[in-house]
Amino acid sequence: MKVFLTAIILAFTGGALFVNLGSIPDSFLLSHTASRFYREAVVTETGALNTVSAILYDFRAFDSLGESTVIFATVSGIVLLLSRKTLPVSSAGLSLIVKRTFGILTPFVFLLSVYIILHGHLSPGGGFQGGVLLAVITIIFCIIYGSSFDLSRYPPQRKTLIETTGALLFLGVGIIGIALTGSFLGNPSAWRGVPGTLPSAGSIVPINLGVGLKVGAGLAIIFYSMIQKTLKRQ
Amino acid sequence: MIFSPLLLILLPLGTAFLIPLVDLFHVETRRLMVIISASFSLFLGFAALWSAWPELLAGTFFHSYHLSGWLPPLGINLAFDSLGLLFSSLVTLFSFLIIVYSIGFIGHHEGKYYVLLFLFQAGCQGIVMTGDIFNLYVFIELSAITSYALIAFERDRSSLEATIKYMVYGILAGVFIFLGIIIIYRSLGTLNIAEIADNFHRIPLTLQRTSVVFLLTGLLIKLGVFPFHFWMAKVYGSAPASISALLSGTLAKVNIYILLRLFWVGTGFSVLREAGWDRFLLGIALLSTILGHVLALREREVKRMLAFSSMGHMGMIVAVLSLNTPLGLFAGLLHAVFHALMKTGLFLSAGYFLRFREGPKEKRFTGAAYRKLPIFIGFIIFALSMIGIPPLNGFFSKWFTMQAFLEKDVYPAIALIYSGNILGLIYYLPFVRQGMLGKESIMKQKSTSSPTPGFFYQERFVTTVVYILILLVMSSGLLPFVFQEPFEVMIAELTEPIRYIEHVLGGIIHE
Numbered sequence: 075m076k077v078f079l080t081a082i083i084l085a086f087t088g089g090a091l092f093v094n095l096g097s098i099p100d101s102f103l104l105s106h107t108a109s110r111f112y113r114e115a116v117v118t119e120t121g122a123l124n125t126v127s128a129i130l131y132d133f134r135a136f137d138s139l140g141e142s143t144v145i146f147a148t149v150s151g152i153v154l155l156l157s158r159k160t161l162p163v164s165s166a167g168l169s170l171i172v173k174r175t176f177g178i179l180t181p182f183v184f185l186l187s188v189y190i191i192l193h194g195h196l197s198p199g200g201g202f203q204g205g206v207l208l209a210v211i212t213i214i215f216c217i218i219y220g221s222s223f224d225l226s227r228y229p230p231q232r233k234t235l236i237e238t239t240g241a242l243l244f245l246g247v248g249i250i251g252i253a254l255t256g257s258f259l260g261n262p263s264a265w266r267g268v269p270g271t272l273p274s275a276g277s278i279v280p281i282n283l284g285v286g287l288k289v290g291a292g293l294a295i296i297f298y299s300m301i302q303k304t305l306k307r308q
Numbered sequence: 309m310i311f312s313p314l315l316l317i318l319l320p321l322g323t324a325f326l327i328p329l330v331d332l333f334h335v336e337t338r339r340l341m342v343i344i345s346a347s348f349s350l351f352l353g354f355a356a357l358w359s360a361w362p363e364l365l366a367g368t369f370f371h372s373y374h375l376s377g378w379l380p381p382l383g384i385n386l387a388f389d390s391l392g393l394l395f396s397s398l399v400t401l402f403s404f405l406i407i408v409y410s411i412g413f414i415g416h417h418e419g420k421y422y423v424l425l426f427l428f429q430a431g432c433q434g435i436v437m438t439g440d441i442f443n444l445y446v447f448i449e450l451s452a453i454t455s456y457a458l459i460a461f462e463r464d465r466s467s468l469e470a471t472i473k474y475m476v477y478g479i480l481a482g483v484f485i486f487l488g489i490i491i492i493y494r495s496l497g498t499l500n501i502a503e504i505a506d507n508f509h510r511i512p513l514t515l516q517r518t519s520v521v522f523l524l525t526g527l528l529i530k531l532g533v534f535p536f537h538f539w540m541a542k543v544y545g546s547a548p549a550s551i552s553a554l555l556s557g558t559l560a561k562v563n564i565y566i567l568l569r570l571f572w573v574g575t576g577f578s579v580l581r582e583a584g585w586d587r588f589l590l591g592i593a594l595l596s597t598i599l600g601h602v603l604a605l606r607e608r609e610v611k612r613m614l615a616f617s618s619m620g621h622m623g624m625i626v627a628v629l630s631l632n633t634p635l636g637l638f639a640g641l642l643h644a645v646f647h648a649l650m651k652t653g654l655f656l657s658a659g660y661f662l663r664f665r666e667g668p669k670e671k672r673f674t675g676a677a678y679r680k681l682p683i684f685i686g687f688i689i690f691a692l693s694m695i696g697i698p699p700l701n702g703f704f705s706k707w708f709t710m711q712a713f714l715e716k717d718v719y720p721a722i723a724l725i726y727s728g729n730i731l732g733l734i735y736y737l738p739f740v741r742q743g744m745l746g747k748e749s750i751m752k753q754k755s756t757s758s759p760t761p762g763f764f765y766q767e768r769f770v771t772t773v774v775y776i777l778i779l780l781v782m783s784s785g786l787l788p789f790v791f792q793e794p795f796e797v798m799i800a801e802l803t804e805p806i807r808y809i810e811h812v813l814g815g816i817i818h819e
Binding site: 091093094095097098099102103104106107108109111112132133134135136137139140141143144146147148150151152153154155157231234235237238239241242245248251255256257258259260261 | 314318321322324325326328329332373374375376377378381382383384417420421423424427430434442443446447449450453454456457460461463491494495496497498499503507510511512514515517518
């Protein structure tokens with residue numbers, strides 16, 4: 075009965091939504107919208123070839139600051155909730171073959187993540203995407219080599235250090251923007267360079283780097299805090 | 309303004325980023341940094357209010373800031389008007405008081421606690437300052453996520469249960485608000501609140517109403533108004549007292565601000581009125597008032613009782629605001645400010661007593677009067693103010709609320725608020741009695757769970773904050789007319805959204 079009632083209500087709501095959302099206009103009602111400006115003037119105004127990066131880290135950089143801060147808050151919350159007094163327990167890791175294979179592969183994972191972070195203004199990707207790849211390294215360490223290996227090579231204190239460095243880098247670039255352009259997170263035109271080359275697009279590159287470090291270390295901390303609890307001592 | 313309002317967001321944000329770094333090296337330095345940063349942001353808040361006061365009274369106060377240097381439709385802007393200034397001052401004041409209180413109250417995991425508290429403050433400041441609807445959503449999420457973690461701070465069974473409950477409701481509310489924003493953006497092509505306000509009438513009527521329904525539902529869940537009140541008692545009852553005070557005193561008021569900003573300025577109140585939804589809002593808010601007071605009657609646990617009382621008062625604020633008369637808006641804003649003072653005081657003074665005893669939560673309040681009489685008298689003063697006893701501030705806001713309802717001939721509302729007052733007397737009295745039972749020996753100083761108590765861990769901080777709140781409640785009761793002039797300016801801003809639109813978009817070429 076309850077299921078039946080729920081289904082009726084859901085069907086009714088879905089139908090109402092379908093009818094109402096059908097009346098969404100085909101194009102924006104305003105003619106001078108921001109998205110049109112972004113399409114036309116993104117390269118000349120910001121020096122970035124990747125429009126998404128230009129919107130994320132230049133036009134709406136304050137949103138990205140907020141979003142990466144949400145990740146920062148999540149990391150703090152999860153560490154708070156999962157923190158234990160005991161030392162992290164360890165697994166022995168997988169077999170020798172896997173360990174040797176990943177010994178060769180892992181540097182390339184690192185290289186790829188750095189590439190994606192630094193080329194955020196030229197090609198698809200950027201700080202958030204590259205940062206997630208950076209966090210994979212902790213997962214490889216923990217699963218393949220055991221979490222005690224991760225503890226010794228990449229201790230939690232260092233992760234925290236990297237995370238806060240990233241956060242402060244983002245904030246610092248914003249404050250440099252005040253000094254150079256007069257507004258927070260402004261993109262100084264002196265740094266703009268030649269569009270299409272690696273050191274171009276002004277403050278987008280350092281912001282990407284800051285977000286990459288923040289997200290990479292943050293997700294690594296989340297994974298590490300969780301695995302600490304689930305693995306048994308051997 | 310002598311400095312940019314942006315600093316009020318960046319200071320807590322930067323402090324939150326620095327705390328983990330400093331924590332790695334030296335714990336005492338971090339404690340010192342927390343105090344310095346909290347005091348400095350209080351100073352900034354006062355300086356902002358002080359320097360803006362003449363402009364505020366003249367009705368010309370408006371501060372715009374273009375982030376990344378892009379003008380409004382292209383980039384994100386901060387639009388800091390007098391309504392924002394009021395709520396920003398509230399956020400600054402209560403964040404400061406609660407950080408100082410926490411220094412003596414929270415004994416463990418302090419590092420992460422302060423990170424989350426400062427991020428919460430930054431999120432709330434962002435909400436009240438931003439002029440961009442998506443940026444508003446980002447800051448709503450920031451304050452929501454930090455509050456999830458803070459509610460679960462004790463990590464016992466009941467607080468984790470409360471967090472999951474709150475998280476489900478919070479995410480649901482977030483999704484609804486986000487859907488409303490998407491519909492508006494997809495129709496108009498702008499995210500700027502002033503531009504939305506200017507062009508909202510151009511959206512097809514059905515879409516206008518769909519987006520309003522989504523935004524309103526999300527906000528009502530966050531406010532805990534009647535059909536969505538299930539999470540409140542559990543959350544306020546299980547969170548640490550300082551966090552319950554922050555949620556009920558600050559976050560609920562910030563949600564009131566979002567309600568005002570979105571429906572009075574963003575969409576224009578006429579959308580609600582033409583659909584007849586202002587009556588609907590009035591109805592459910594009044595229902596929530598009486599339900600909150602009735603449910604509070606059967607609670608034997610002090611913080612759960614305060615939660616239901618909070619639900620009753622928030623319902624009253626929403627009800628009187630939804631009248632959309634100048635007097636109604638005045639009463640609503642006044643009660644929002646006074647309720648924040650009273651409820652923070654109640655939670656903080658109750659939290660002081662609850663800390664001392666283990667055992668069932670219902671019995672922890674016994675013997676409070678013998679533990680520390682001045683704080684207990686403070687609790688009684690806050691309770692009396694809640695009920696609306698004349699020289700205290702609660703009386704004045706209720707007085708204006710009654711007048712606003714009388715003016716519009718909503719007599720049932722007056723009856724409901726009167727009975728709410730009497731019910732309030734009935735449900736506060738058992739706790740006063742309970743506090744006078746027992747002896748001092750019942751409430752002993754619990755050994756601190758802090759590994760390094762240090763210089764700053766002292767009871768003095770907790771009691772001082774409660775005394776400051778008592779002083780504020782009594783003094784604002786003696787001079788409620790200080791609020792009259794600035795509030796009239798804010799009400800003018802709310803009833804004529806064109807002023808906000810001109811301030812933000814003035815001088816910028818648009819259609």
